[in-house]
Amino acid sequence: MKIHADPITVNCKKVLAGLDLIGAKYELVHVDYFKAEQKEAAYLAINPNSSLPTMVDGDFLLWESNAILQYAADKTGNDAVYPRDLKTRADINRWLLWESSSWFPSCYVYLVENCVKPLLGDEADPAVIAAQDAQFHKLASILDQRLSQHTWVAGDHVTIADIALAAPMHLHGWQQLPLDNHRHLKRWLTTAIEGLPCWQKTMIYQGFTTQKPN
Ligand SMILES: N[C@@H](CCC(=O)N[C@@H](CS)C(=O)NCC(=O)O)C(=O)O
Incomplete structure (x- = not known):
């Protein structure tokens, strides 16, 4: 999975730390927050909110940092950090x-x-x-x-x-x-x-x- 993010922002730090906790492998695609790259057309094509982060997993696009963590934990099958009970x-x-x-x-x-x-x-x-x-x-x-x-x-x-x-x-x-x-x-x-x-x-x-x- 690819994570389009700027690691300095709250919701990107959340996803990068969370994916590491989950044990999910990812590739970081850097989007520079202070250069406002989240407002450029290329990024808006994957996230019309112009906010970071966004996940791309094959043909599946997902924004909202907490939804990304839920998806990654389920995909990885890490029930310890996101229990099924x-x-x-x-x-x-x-x-x-x-x-x-x-x-x-x-x-x-x-x-x-x-x-x-x-x-x-x-x-x-x-x-x-x-x-x-x-x-x-x-x-x-x-x-x-x-x-x-x-x-x-x-x-x-x-x-x-x-x-x-x-x-x-x-x-x-x-x-x-x-x-x-x-x-x-x-x-x-x-x-x-x-x-x-x-x-x-x-x-x-x-x-x-x-x-x-x-
Ligand atoms: N609820 C969203 C919030 C995303 C969000 O607000 N991201 C901030 C960085 S922490 C952002 O990119 N803001 C866009 C801007 O200020 O232009 C999520 O959890 O992913």
């Missing part, structure tokens, strides 16, 4: 939908304000961050509550839900995500997630670079 799978699917509809948009505000804008020579707007504060803490408390019960989101084993939920926080320091009041979430992110080989292999650092700073 009815309730466990429904639970994971619920977190994937929550991540896409609620969690990513909230975390993204901090990424845009504290990372993207300063990088492009603009300033973070404290009013925009303040306006997101209540929503972020509401959502983070929901995830924190779940993570107070288990090591991983869906129990004692890492699943694709963990990768999806962590991806919008992958630059949490630079992003200045207010995590201190969410100790279970912070423990999960900074020890469990950041200890995963698939996460370490796909690390992105301050400045949106794959080069580890000295």
Whole structure:
């Protein structure tokens, strides 16, 4: 399968780390986000949303990062990271939908304000961050509550839900995500997630670079 992606973006980091966790082989087709290549005709032909990533597997095209992880886990037959048990799978699917509809948009505000804008020579707007504060803490408390019960989101084993939920926080320091009041979430992110080989292999650092700073 081919993954059209820019590894520096949240949803591409998610898919590349997730595919590594799953053990699915892929070929990366680099689409440069900061050069806006996702808006060019060649890319729009495979993804009319002009958003990254997109998977091409033979004649099958798939966009939506979480759908790509679900497909890859099923195709590979990796039931450990995407279990087939009815309730466990429904639970994971619920977190994937929550991540896409609620969690990513909230975390993204901090990424845009504290990372993207300063990088492009603009300033973070404290009013925009303040306006997101209540929503972020509401959502983070929901995830924190779940993570107070288990090591991983869906129990004692890492699943694709963990990768999806962590991806919008992958630059949490630079992003200045207010995590201190969410100790279970912070423990999960900074020890469990950041200890995963698939996460370490796909690390992105301050400045949106794959080069580890000295
Ligand atoms: N729900 C989509 C969201 C994809 C998305 O928003 N991707 C961002 C990068 S993380 C993007 O390409 N945005 C396009 C742009 O800003 O021009 C998914 O999970 O794949």
